[in-house]
Amino acid sequence: MKKLIKFxxxxxxxxxxxxLVYLHFIPRxxxxxxxxxxxxxxxxxxxxxxxxFKESRFKETAVSSKGAIGLMQLMPSTAMWxxxxxxxxxxxxxxxxxxxxxxxxxxxxxxxxxxxxxxxxLLAYNAGPENAKRWINAEGYNKNEMDNYVDFEETxxxxxxxxxxxxxxxxxxxxxxxxxxxxxxxxxFSK
Numbered sequence: 001m002k003k004l005i006k007f008x009x010x011x012x013x014x015x016x017x018x019x020l021v022y023l024h025f026i027p028r029x030x031x032x033x034x035x036x037x038x039x040x041x042x043x044x045x046x047x048x049x050x051x052x053f054k055e056s057r058f059k060e061t062a063v064s065s066k067g068a069i070g071l072m073q074l075m076p077s078t079a080m081w082x083x084x085x086x087x088x089x090x091x092x093x094x095x096x097x098x099x100x101x102x103x104x105x106x107x108x109x110x111x112x113x114x115x116x117x118x119x120x121x122l123l124a125y126n127a128g129p130e131n132a133k134r135w136i137n138a139e140g141y142n143k144n145e146m147d148n149y150v151d152f153e154e155t156x157x158x159x160x161x162x163x164x165x166x167x168x169x170x171x172x173x174x175x176x177x178x179x180x181x182x183x184x185x186x187x188x189f190s191k
Contacts, residue, residue: 012177019178026169027058028183030071033100041108046173047118048104050166051125054158055103060096070094072103082106119146119159127155 026049034052038045055073056062068075070093074082079093082102092098107121113129114120114136120143124132127150135141135149142148150156172179 015177016182019172019176019182022168022172022176023179023182025057026053026172028179029187030058030096030100033097034104037101037104041104043104043107043111044118046166046169047162048100048107049169050162051103051107051122052100053165053169054162060099061094070099070103071096072099072106074099074102074106078106117143119143119163122159122162123150123155126158127152131155 030052031045034045034048037043038048052058052071055068056071058071060071062071062073063069064073066075069079074093076093079099079102080091082088082105083091083093086102086105088098088101090098093102107125110121110124110129111118114124114132120132120136123135123146131152135146135151138149146159147156150159
């Protein structure tokens with residue numbers, strides 16, 4: 001019986017640490033915003049979270065070497081186009097609400113452009129719609145062998161990493177034991 005109790009204590013400690021590390025990398029700070037816009041634009045919230053993680057590691061002030069801004073790393077020209085399309089007057093693309101709204105809408109737009117295929121939308125998000133269409137429309141294209149058609153290593157890696165991150169997010173959201181409690185504690189601690 002003592003061994004079982006020790007095992008269970010160790011198991012819960014391991015689960016606790018794993019969930020703590022998970023929340024460090026995938027915070028719940030933006031969940032309300034992500035939920036709002038993923039629902040509004042019909043994009044799975046774990047998909048949006050995975051894109052945010054890959055693009056900015058949830059750093060609101062992130063700016064890439066190419067000039068992409070914010071959580072979802074939007075290029076200013078793309079963000080301005082999206083703001084015009086959505087009639088947004090607040091042009092602060094680095095603001096979390098705006099950035100997630102614009103990025104989620106853009107994912108939705110790309111999904112429609114790419115026949116509701118999330119991985120093809122990711123190709124377009126990362127490398128641009130024209131490159132994505134070129135790869136997808138290549139003779140003999142087979143999605144299961146996408147790496148053979150996508151000639152940008154960064155984009156191949158991008159799609160694989162978001163797929164993996166999304167699987168982790170889905171698993172933790174479904175099976176996480178302490179996530180809600182830990183998230184509250186971490187939010188209180190960071191104030």
